[in-house]
Amino acid sequence: MVEEALLAQINGPYVCPAQAGPAWRAACEYGFDMSLVEDALRKTPEERLEEHQRALNLVLEILAARTLHFPHGSR
Amino acid sequence: MVQDDKALLLRLGQHHVEFVIIGGVCGIMHGVSLVTTDLDVCCRFAPDNLYRIQAAVKDLHPYHRLAANKLPLELTDELCARLKNLYLQTDLGKLDCLGEVAGIGDFEAALRDSVVFGLSYGDFRVLNLDAAIAAKEAVGRPRDLEAATQLRAIKERTQA
Numbered sequence: 001m002v003e004e005a006l007l008a009q010i011n012g013p014y015v016c017p018a019q020a021g022p023a024w025r026a027a028c029e030y031g032f033d034m035s036l037v038e039d040a041l042r043k044t045p046e047e048r049l050e051e052h053q054r055a056l057n058l059v060l061e062i063l064a065a066r067t068l069h070f071p072h073g074s075r
Numbered sequence: 076m077v078q079d080d081k082a083l084l085l086r087l088g089q090h091h092v093e094f095v096i097i098g099g100v101c102g103i104m105h106g107v108s109l110v111t112t113d114l115d116v117c118c119r120f121a122p123d124n125l126y127r128i129q130a131a132v133k134d135l136h137p138y139h140r141l142a143a144n145k146l147p148l149e150l151t152d153e154l155c156a157r158l159k160n161l162y163l164q165t166d167l168g169k170l171d172c173l174g175e176v177a178g179i180g181d182f183e184a185a186l187r188d189s190v191v192f193g194l195s196y197g198d199f200r201v202l203n204l205d206a207a208i209a210a211k212e213a214v215g216r217p218r219d220l221e222a223a224t225q226l227r228a229i230k231e232r233t234q235a
Binding site: 032 | 076079080100108110112195224230231232233235
């Protein structure tokens, strides 16, 4: 039996920590998923660059596919 | 489309280009979660350094990506003396070399406001957190302000 509190965490969005400072809270309130930043801060700068490169490669693949399917920029 | 920031940084380092990483990649290195599609660096705009940039990318079919007709990168002493920025497209992606950083100043100012990040393939100078925030706020586009919002949060979290 899954407890309601755990289920809420599983289903819910990122919850800004209670002890977060004003800048962190502002970023949360803006709508950023700050769990991504928390993940990044656990990595070294080199690991951050590598992860960014993987994300960028995916973005570029999608852009290339869009150009292939919509060569005249109709979408 | 290719954007290989590591390969571009390696080449700049191997050719002893004097530069500081700015822009989106600077933010990434500090922990920002947003994706950026070019590599921005602030460089010393002296002829010797500009020729080093050219040497670093010479076999990558570099051209001035904002100029008409994909004007190839072919530096001369006269051109070097008049250049303020180099917006390059190469076979490894976009490389924007700027003579000044908004909100910070020229290369010397960027250098003063930088920190060294040691990577396995070299040590690279990157704008420090305060300078990165100031630069993003000075540019002021929505995406820059978003990055500044994350950078301020990162500063608060890491320098508390």
